[in-house]
Amino acid sequence: MFIERRQLTSQLTGLLNSFRAVELVGPRQVGKTTLARQFIDVASPQYFDLEDPLSRQRLADPMSTLAGLNGLVVIDKIQHLPALPETLRVLMDRPDRMHLNGQYLLLGSAAPRVMHKSESLLGRAVTLEVGGFDISETGTDPEALQQLWLRGGFPAAYLAPDDAVSTQWRHAAIQRHVSGDLPLLGMNAPAPLMTRFWQMLAHYHGQTWNAAEPARSLGISEQTVRRYLDYLTQTFMVRQLQPWHENLAKRQVKAPKIYFRDTGLLHALLGIRTLPQLLAHPLCGASWEGFALEQVLRIAQPDQAYFWATHQGAELDLLLFKDNRRIGVEFKRSDAPKLTPSMRIALEDLKLDALYVVYPGLHRYALASEVEAVPLTALLT
Incomplete structure (x- = not known):
């Protein structure tokens, strides 16, 4: 049985149409990854699952990896790399970047202030909370x-x-x-x-x-x-x-x-x-x-x-x-x-x-x- 989450999908679509970065937060296994996969193919080189060793290896030097990516970039389980927002802040603040060149969907299982210990994305990212079914x-x-x-x-x-x-x-x-x-x-x-x-x-x-x-x-x-x-x-x-x-x-x-x-x-x-x-x-x-x-x-x-x-x-x-x-x-x-x-x-x-x-x-x-x-x-x- 599959339960479609139309309202969440609509909310996320609206946010991605309006903001450079969206933080999708909520407990583990509540459906964040399933929701994100409606917007990107998991086989895409612009999808990173930080529980996957290959994705973590690709982001060992995050600036060089992310700087050349255009369009939507999805980073799942971002809490595994708490220093990553430092790089994202620099990328998002570049004046030469267009709105859709390097747009970020960040998935995490805790409040942003807990996940991002060294750098906040306050003012740069909007947050959408995902809970269980209602x-x-x-x-x-x-x-x-x-x-x-x-x-x-x-x-x-x-x-x-x-x-x-x-x-x-x-x-x-x-x-x-x-x-x-x-x-x-x-x-x-x-x-x-x-x-x-x-x-x-x-x-x-x-x-x-x-x-x-x-x-x-x-x-x-x-x-x-x-x-x-x-x-x-x-x-x-x-x-x-x-x-x-x-x-x-x-x-x-x-x-x-x-x-x-x-x-x-x-x-x-x-x-x-x-x-x-x-x-x-x-x-x-x-x-x-x-x-x-x-x-x-x-x-x-x-x-x-x-x-x-x-x-x-x-x-x-x-x-x-x-x-x-x-x-x-x-x-x-x-x-x-x-x-x-x-x-x-x-x-x-x-x-x-x-x-x-x-x-x-x-x-x-x-x-x-x-x-x-x-x-x-x-x-x-």
Whole structure:
């Protein structure tokens, strides 16, 4: 089975038509290479896979190799040559180079600031993030939706022949990330310790972060724990959703919330292999909240996103800023969500233009003025 990713292809086409360089970033095996191959033949001399020894040998002297290439040049897994952006910066800054002579598509599995340790392409390259499948790609059929929630959006995990094979792939992906990807980016923590931290982090999914407890449990400093978390964030494994601070006469939560960006990896770390196990698990509700939150962010593409909470108990799962509007989002895994006092407080204190309560049902209905219950699948319409 092949799932075509039309929106990503369209976005990348638009960026390549407008910019000299595009950085295509996202976790390993999420589909970046497949997407890039729609724009270049892998047999082309202008395609470099830096896990291939021949490609690395060709780029041993990058200036002489790249200076004579015209048209689109694709460099896959650029994190293997962290000094390469120095050469690219020089090439892109040459005044005699035309727009399409030496255009670069750079693929990497971490945030650019982590991959490029010696030179930034800020101002020269635009970034497009590629994640796993979302509901716009897999469809809104109930079975497909449950499979995406259980297995996550990594193509190999979602498209596996059964849940057991999917689980095996996800466990292998976690170990590969801990043992290979993170050390390559400079994260030199022992693999067993990093694996334990990641397992511990799974129980923080959907909760406000506090470094003290994991640091104490692992016998390391809070500063080290924060560094571990930052690496998982910068490699697109974890989302640190930052708190929004209003100038209110209320004490507000100032620590970020932690969400696994792929619920399939979350479930593998929690030992959840099947849908019945997921539905019976104590973290089922938190898992669904994180799944729905990622779908909203992928589809809405807001300018900014936060959560909001006060020490008095009022909270809002997601605060979106888009086109000069403030949109509140609550996630409720229930058949018929109702208006709560916390929603009323958030609506008034944050001066929301609208508040949507996203739930896994079928019908859209009003809860109050400016408050509406919206099925997750309705996000597409």
